[in-house]
Amino acid sequence: MDSNQKNILSKIAGSSIEFECPMSQYTTFRVGGPAEALYRASDLITLQKMVSILNQEKIPYLIVGRGSNLLVRDKGIAGVVIVLEKSLGAIEVKDKNSLTIFVGAGCSINTFLTMCLKSGWSGLEFLAGIPGTIGGALAMNAGAFGQEIGNNVQKIDLIDRQGQLLTRDKNSLNFHYRKLMIDQGSVIIGCYFQLEGQSKLIIQKQITNYLKKRKLTQPLDYPCAGSIFKNPANDYAGRLIEEAGLKGTILGGAMISEKHANFIINTGNALAKDVSSLITLVQEAIENRQGIKLQPEIVVVGKEV
Numbered sequence: 565m566d567s568n569q570k571n572i573l574s575k576i577a578g579s580s581i582e583f584e585c586p587m588s589q590y591t592t593f594r595v596g597g598p599a600e601a602l603y604r605a606s607d608l609i610t611l612q613k614m615v616s617i618l619n620q621e622k623i624p625y626l627i628v629g630r631g632s633n634l635l636v637r638d639k640g641i642a643g644v645v646i647v648l649e650k651s652l653g654a655i656e657v658k659d660k661n662s663l664t665i666f667v668g669a670g671c672s673i674n675t676f677l678t679m680c681l682k683s684g685w686s687g688l689e690f691l692a693g694i695p696g697t698i699g700g701a702l703a704m705n706a707g708a709f710g711q712e713i714g715n716n717v718q719k720i721d722l723i724d725r726q727g728q729l730l731t732r733d734k735n736s737l738n739f740h741y742r743k744l745m746i747d748q749g750s751v752i753i754g755c756y757f758q759l760e761g762q763s764k765l766i767i768q769k770q771i772t773n774y775l776k777k778r779k780l781t782q783p784l785d786y787p788c789a790g791s792i793f794k795n796p797a798n799d800y801a802g803r804l805i806e807e808a809g810l811k812g813t814i815l816g817g818a819m820i821s822e823k824h825a826n827f828i829i830n831t832g833n834a835l836a837k838d839v840s841s842l843i844t845l846v847q848e849a850i851e852n853r854q855g856i857k858l859q860p861e862i863v864v865v866g867k868e869v
């Protein structure tokens with residue numbers, strides 16, 4: 565980005581844009597170099613303008629929710645990171661009878677589930693404990709305990725690269741394992757969910773049960789990004805890594821969790837390169853041993869050199 569482009573972006577975003585912003589503060593892994601610019605989007609109109617200008621100026625950009633599925637490289641990110649703020653996370657009942665609920669992409673999963681519990685809306689309890697936004701959960705087709713968020717989606721509102729708002733119906737949406745296929749550069753703005761009425765007691769029980777299971781099996785006391793690898797067909801990445809004897813392996817400040825082999829934790833002073841090296845080490849070990857190339861579930865971004 566040249567200084568003229570920085571001035572254009574500052575005119576649009578005012579104090580909501582910062583330059584050279586450390587991404588370790590915007591990711592749950594707590595690693596990563598600086599974003600060349602970071603824009604905290606709190607209203608739709610400005611966000612639309614920003615997306616349109618970034619495309620016109622051919623400035624790369626990356627949308628970030630809570631950064632809970634991201635590994636940002638140590639050299640940082642060229643271009644603009646767009647973080648969706650809570651003010652883009654409204655929750656609205658669109659149809660009382662069919663329980664169609666709109667949720668803005670900036671809403672945290674936890675905030676939405678708290679509302680679901682209060683209101684007796686059931687269907688997404690399995691997301692309890694996933695520390696992301698609704699936008700990030702949709703982009704990743706987040707799932708747990710055999711369920712995925714895509715199954716409850718009716719339609720999604722997006723901003724396209726021209727900054728135009730559009731709505732995509734569920735029939736035109738392709739949800740895959742940990743991925744929603746959308747055009748490069750589109751920003752998810754919100755989602756219409758189809759939920760069901762349920763007793764608050766039952767919803768609470770389900771949420772408590774899912775949270776208990778997570779606490780028992782996941783290293784939640786350390787910075788991390790959840791599961792590192794996708795599960796291969798008919799197996800579990802964690803099982804393969806554990807069987808290969810890799811639990812507890814340390815490289816720099818990164819460690820394969822003793823509690824859950826598919827989690828890499830930041831023991832305090834990890835660099836992104838420590839995490840990346842551990843990922844490669846695991847991939848090579850599992851490929852040599854079991855002939856399976858594990859694919860990362862986390863999204864790795866940033867400058868390579």
Ligand SMILES: Cc1cc2nc3c(=O)[nH]c(=O)nc-3n(C[C@H](O)[C@H](O)[C@H](O)COP(=O)(O)OP(=O)(O)OC[C@H]3O[C@@H](n4cnc5c(N)ncnc54)[C@H](O)[C@@H]3O)c2cc1C
Pocket residue numbers: 592626627628629630631632633634648669693694695696697698699700701702703704705706707708750751752753782784788789790791863
């Ligand atoms: C302790 C822990 C447990 C976890 N458990 C699970 C689990 O059980 N199941 C699971 O699926 N995941 C899990 N995760 C991973 C992560 O929390 C989810 O993938 C979450 O949905 C990501 O949301 P986010 O807002 O943090 O997205 P980010 O990490 O910020 O972004 C993830 C991807 O989505 C894109 N994106 C984000 N917001 C938007 C948007 N509005 N429009 C377009 N693209 C967007 C980003 O560009 C990026 O490619 C876990 C993570 C942690 C740390």
